[in-house]
Amino acid sequence: MSSTSTEVHHGPKPYWNPYLSGIGLGLVLLLSYVIMGRGLGASGAFSSLVATGVSTIAPEHARANTFYNEYLADTTKSPLKDWLVFEVLGVLAGGFISGALAGRIKKTVEKGPRISVRGRLFFAFIGGTMMGVGAKLARGCTSGQALTGGAVLNVGSWAFMLAVFGGAYMIAYFFRRQWK
Amino acid sequence: MKNIFPKLSMNKKLALIAFVLGLTAIFAGNPYRGSSVTMDVKELALIIDKQADHISSEELAGWIIQEKSDFKLLDLRAEKEFNEYHIPSAELVPLAELNEYPLLRNEKLVLYSEGGIHSAQAWMLLRAKGYKSVYMLMGGLDEWTDKILFPKLAQNATPEQTAAFEKMKEVSKFFGGSPQAGGVVEEVSAKKSIPKLEMPSGTSAPTAGKKKKKEGC
Amino acid sequence: MNAPFFKYGLFGDDVSLVVAFVIGIGFGFFLERGGFGNGRKLAAQFYFNDLTVFKVMFTAIITAMVGIYYLSVIGWMDLSLVYLNPTYIVPQTVGGLLLGFGFVIGGYCPGTSCVSAVTGKIDGMVYLLGIVVGIFIFGEIFPLISTFYTSTPMGQITLSQLFNIPYGILVFAVVMMAIGGFAAAEWAEKKLGNKIVEP
Numbered sequence: 096m097s098s099t100s101t102e103v104h105h106g107p108k109p110y111w112n113p114y115l116s117g118i119g120l121g122l123v124l125l126l127s128y129v130i131m132g133r134g135l136g137a138s139g140a141f142s143s144l145v146a147t148g149v150s151t152i153a154p155e156h157a158r159a160n161t162f163y164n165e166y167l168a169d170t171t172k173s174p175l176k177d178w179l180v181f182e183v184l185g186v187l188a189g190g191f192i193s194g195a196l197a198g199r200i201k202k203t204v205e206k207g208p209r210i211s212v213r214g215r216l217f218f219a220f221i222g223g224t225m226m227g228v229g230a231k232l233a234r235g236c237t238s239g240q241a242l243t244g245g246a247v248l249n250v251g252s253w254a255f256m257l258a259v260f261g262g263a264y265m266i267a268y269f270f271r272r273q274w275k
Numbered sequence: 276m277k278n279i280f281p282k283l284s285m286n287k288k289l290a291l292i293a294f295v296l297g298l299t300a301i302f303a304g305n306p307y308r309g310s311s312v313t314m315d316v317k318e319l320a321l322i323i324d325k326q327a328d329h330i331s332s333e334e335l336a337g338w339i340i341q342e343k344s345d346f347k348l349l350d351l352r353a354e355k356e357f358n359e360y361h362i363p364s365a366e367l368v369p370l371a372e373l374n375e376y377p378l379l380r381n382e383k384l385v386l387y388s389e390g391g392i393h394s395a396q397a398w399m400l401l402r403a404k405g406y407k408s409v410y411m412l413m414g415g416l417d418e419w420t421d422k423i424l425f426p427k428l429a430q431n432a433t434p435e436q437t438a439a440f441e442k443m444k445e446v447s448k449f450f451g452g453s454p455q456a457g458g459v460v461e462e463v464s465a466k467k468s469i470p471k472l473e474m475p476s477g478t479s480a481p482t483a484g485k486k487k488k489k490e491g492c
Numbered sequence: 493m494n495a496p497f498f499k500y501g502l503f504g505d506d507v508s509l510v511v512a513f514v515i516g517i518g519f520g521f522f523l524e525r526g527g528f529g530n531g532r533k534l535a536a537q538f539y540f541n542d543l544t545v546f547k548v549m550f551t552a553i554i555t556a557m558v559g560i561y562y563l564s565v566i567g568w569m570d571l572s573l574v575y576l577n578p579t580y581i582v583p584q585t586v587g588g589l590l591l592g593f594g595f596v597i598g599g600y601c602p603g604t605s606c607v608s609a610v611t612g613k614i615d616g617m618v619y620l621l622g623i624v625v626g627i628f629i630f631g632e633i634f635p636l637i638s639t640f641y642t643s644t645p646m647g648q649i650t651l652s653q654l655f656n657i658p659y660g661i662l663v664f665a666v667v668m669m670a671i672g673g674f675a676a677a678e679w680a681e682k683k684l685g686n687k688i689v690e691p
Contacts, residue, residue: 222598227626
């Protein structure tokens with residue numbers, strides 16, 4: 096465990112030893128496999144959300160699109176009554192519980208010292224958009240592909256994981272002003 | 276080893292545990308279950324005897340019309356025959372590929388082939404592999420063709436039979452068939468023509484396929 | 493024991509949603525514990541200052557992998573019933589690159605941005621909005637790229653099948669890779685260290 100954790104802290108508590116958080120996360124993933132036979136996910140829930148939104152505003156348009164229709168095809172239930180949607184609601188709750196217990200809930204913008212808040216939020220939006228497109232193209236995100244597929248030695252997931260780290264390291268230098 | 280272990284930092288302990296588990300994995304063997312099977316012969320015999328393993332053409336037609344999505348319909352014939360005609364929402368699973376085809380043990384499976392032999396064989400195979408709710412289409416596609424696509428009404432039919440036929444006509448038309456009353460085909464074409472492979476509007480593609488895809492992230 | 497429970501029909505769809513929520517809570521909890529709600533900490537991974545992302549992710553992967561492997565070997569779990577996302581190698585690699593860019597530029601991935609947003613990070617909330625817009629864009633251009641999306645299919649395939657290496661040996665190899673990676677990460681952090689321990 097890192098030495099800092101034994102010191103007395105005021106304010107927010109330090110993060111856990113990464114290996115312990117990792118084991119916790121791994122056990123949750125294992126539990127998901129044992130109970131459900133599937134892993135975790137995140138971006139899929141947002142796909143359901145987007146598909147529902149589009150179909151509310153333009154039902155014809157959504158029906159004609161294979162991608163949206165994938166999430167709307169089962170007409171017997173709402174597309175939001177979906178496993179991943181409920182799982183992500185749990186993620187929000189779990190993140191809040193952990194943050195609250197450690198005194199880490201604070202309205203703030205995470206950024207390096209050399210960038211304005213507005214600039215950071217602009218990049219956050221652009222990054223999120225790229226992530227949205229990338230995650231759908233890859234059929235999953237860091238949770239749904241890398242973690243979940245990684246644990247069952249899925250070929251696509253490992254290729255994806257290498258690409259994520261590769262892509263990030265490739266351009267990290269150019270965006271250093273944002274973080275350092 | 277005993278004396279050293281407690282003195283290690285936690286990270287090193289964890290690494291050591293991981294290493295031991297990893298090393299053991301080399302010798303632990305294959306995680307996939309083999310193709311050997313077990314079956315409860317008595318139970319199977321009972322089911323067969325009670326005909327609880329069948330569903331009729333009418334029942335299946337009803338399910339499809341009602342857009343029931345809690346079952347998977349499997350066509351066990353060859354691809355060529357499947358392309359010529361198949362029951363709407365059926366998935367092509369040639370018998371040889373049944374072992375590899377992704378099926379869930381908790382879903383209702385309905386099997387059909389030309390007659391009944393292939394589906395009976397597949398039924399046995401799936402039951403033995405632990406699939407609990409497997410059904411065969413009674414009489415196979417032959418009976419489906421006779422009863423659903425081209426239902427006939429005999430000339431000397433009783434009123435009950437006529438009433439049943441009137442009901443069946445709707446079902447038949449839903450599936451693109453042509454009902455035949457009194458030996459005369461109602462439709463213009465006198466020849467029985469197998470309907471084109473267009474799914475009736477409203478009948479969506481098999482749900483299991485959707486489910487599979489959506490399980491990802 | 494017959495796992496996966498759901499695939500053996502031990503409970504239905506409605507109960508599965510409750511399970512989803514509970515599992516999600518665990519997922520979100522440990523993400524936050526590890527510091528994944530903090531964009532600075534996540535991005536630090538890509539400047540070698542703080543390799544927490546790598547450590548947490550790979551510890552999670554090997555924990556689950558070893559668990560699944562042993563449960564299957566002793567026969568408590570049927571690995572063939574576990575869902576395997578089909579592989580489409582080229583679109584997945586391209587998607588991964590895009591996702592990597594988005595990670596550095598935006599600072600999060602979908603799961604971590606949820607945790608970030610719910611613990612008050614405004615950049616996390618904006619990022620979530622970005623994801624929704626991104627998925628919408630993908631949906632709108634989907635008809636144009638659907639050929640690419642379904643190109644180079646390899647089916648549901650594991651590394652064990654691809655390289656024809658026994659599953660157990662791969663488990664060992666991945667564990668060794670991870671331990672080696674962790675040792676290297678600890679070393680690099682000491683060298684280049686600028687670890688973000690506090691929020």
